[in-house]
Amino acid sequence: MPGTTPFDATDFDTAIGRCAVTWRGDAVVRFRLPGHDPLTTRLPDDTHRVATPATGPRAAMLTRIRAHLDGDLDDLRWIPLDLAGLPEFHRAVYTVTRAIDPGRTLGYGEVAGRIGAPGAAQAVGQALGRNPIPLIIPCHRVLAADHALHGFSAPGGVETKQRLLAIERTSGFGEPTLF
Structure with a gap:
């Protein structure tokens, strides 16, 4: 759709296995725990697969998610979410x-x-x-x-x-x- 922000997605290693995240801007739209279908399945056509970002808000999210799964607990409530379209x-x-x-x-x-x-x-x-x-x-x-x-x-x-x-x-x- 014209004027909408495309989705970006990446997968990354954690203590429990390979997870994946999909963003629209810096808000998380989807998160996948290890064992899901490959990252590219069931994503919108305008999704771009990106390398794990090294800087910025997205990198901070991934760093804290990894740390949480390593036992350095974080409530993760500070991570912005995009729940548009959900009931x-x-x-x-x-x-x-x-x-x-x-x-x-x-x-x-x-x-x-x-x-x-x-x-x-x-x-x-x-x-x-x-x-x-x-x-x-x-x-x-x-x-x-x-x-x-x-x-x-x-x-x-x-x-x-x-x-x-x-x-x-x-x-x-x-x-x-x-x-």
């Missing part, structure tokens, strides 16, 4: 999810309550399953009511979710609660 409900879910600090979790029902949609835990799960920017929108920090690790749409499934929570030194996940 309002999804954006609300992502806003609440993005506010969860590393090492902390919420339940699907708690997220639903915080967006003013009590009883919508399943819809929250569906929105998180379509999260285009995992890690930066930390859907891995949302757990089932019993704190068990049920389903995760990223490659590696529950094992990836468990690995991200372990990196963030999250306690209590995967363990039933007494009450």
